[in-house]
Amino acid sequence: MITKKEQLTALVITYNEIGYIEKCIESVSFADEIIVVDSFSTDGTYEFLKSHPKVKVIQNPFENFTAQKSFALKQATNDWVLFLDADEIVSGSLQNEIIQTVSSDTEISAFWFYRQFMFKNEKLNFSGWQTDKNYRLFRKSKASFSDCKIVHETLDVDGTSGILKEKLTHYCYKNYEDYKSKMLKYGQLKAIESFYKEKKFSYVMMVLKTSWKFFNHYILRLGILDGKKGFIVCHLNSLGVLERYKELKKLEQKNELAYYLVMP
Template sequence: MHKLSAVLITLNEINCIETCIDSISFADELIVVDSYSTDGTWEFLQNHPQIKAYQNTFKNYTDQKSFALNLASNNWVLFVDADEVVTTALKNEIKDVLKAPKADAYYVYRKFIMNNVPLKFCGFQTDKQLRLFNKSKAHFVPNKLVHEKIISKGSEAFLKNKLDHNFYKSEEDYKRRIKFYGTLKGQEIYQKKRPATIFHSLFKPSFKFFYMYIIRLGILDGRKGYKIASINAKGVAERYKEIKRIKKRTT
């Protein structure tokens, strides 16, 4: 079996980090890069006998995850987020794959869990991430500050079992994170000199809500679907607020 490095980044994840680590403890190496947590996460990481813990100042998601990836000593890497859990079924599937990989990278579908209940729609039903891969044939797309993306130069396949994603801790926390993602995306749009007109700032947030709630059937998730679509629409609006703030600072 090919040896596996499980890799993740953290910032104040004390409420979920232990469950995440337990679920990936089958890996031959655990690499965690922390962004100077203040809630006990760093102390937990330091005291865990299986974890190789590092600290690095957070600039953006691509930079931080690239830094973490470079610390992995094995070619095969499993990337997870601190609020994700590798189920027993997924763990066993990963082990089977590593005995004789038929591809160089594998997409993993995720089950989005809100208040202990799966959110079935809002577009999350088809969410997939390239998470298990041979790092000698993969890299992060440069210049993406948020919604980082791994590109494989080799063959790709899909795992059958899903990764549990406990994405919603509270409404306040989710709003904070979506706003932060919007801020980073605004910086990215500005850096790439992409169009950011009044039309974009008015139309795109509304379309985001319509897309998640109507087109991607968030309405079938009831009040939860409405809440998630509304918060994500505000996150899109935050992109263009950030662009305005940058322009104001630079003029």
């Protein structure tokens, strides 16, 4: 058994994650501290977490992903942090690699994880996700979430980065409505991000970006080789892009209306 020289905190943010969160928490049970920040779930997620003997659960209103993850990061009492999404699972071999890393006196500040995407219980091998990687293990003292993005948040790292060999398992697709809802939510948050960056709505860009997303993931990134599940995922990903532009148009219209209402 490997003895850790430093303690490890596992962090997760949740909202209505029953069906995912149970396996996620089980997979990080090796951590010295498990903290979950829940944005007032209504499906039993909070009750499950509250009753779990190893979990400290805190409820905090959801503003955006960056704000919620920054809040969660402040709750960690240990410097080494393993930050997962509720639909991600750490395999036994990845657990060992994480423990070895935390125990190793490494000077690396943060580690990328490659992810194995799962469509229900089947592997999704292509569809644009084959090179996907995210920061998941890092030192709290050496990293912070960037204010530049409110969705698909970015970690700013002070120091060098490494990559772990073992993949993180990501159960991205539970069912059609769940994944569609997720993509629409991402699109809406991206619209807010674009609006505050003063990016303008364009019908041409809406059509081009939406079409390109599907073509890129389904044809160029070989989603076609994932069969029916590849088509579904690529279609819903492009739907998220369409939603971003539709929501951006709404935000611009609301802003124009507010401007004319305050005009003398």
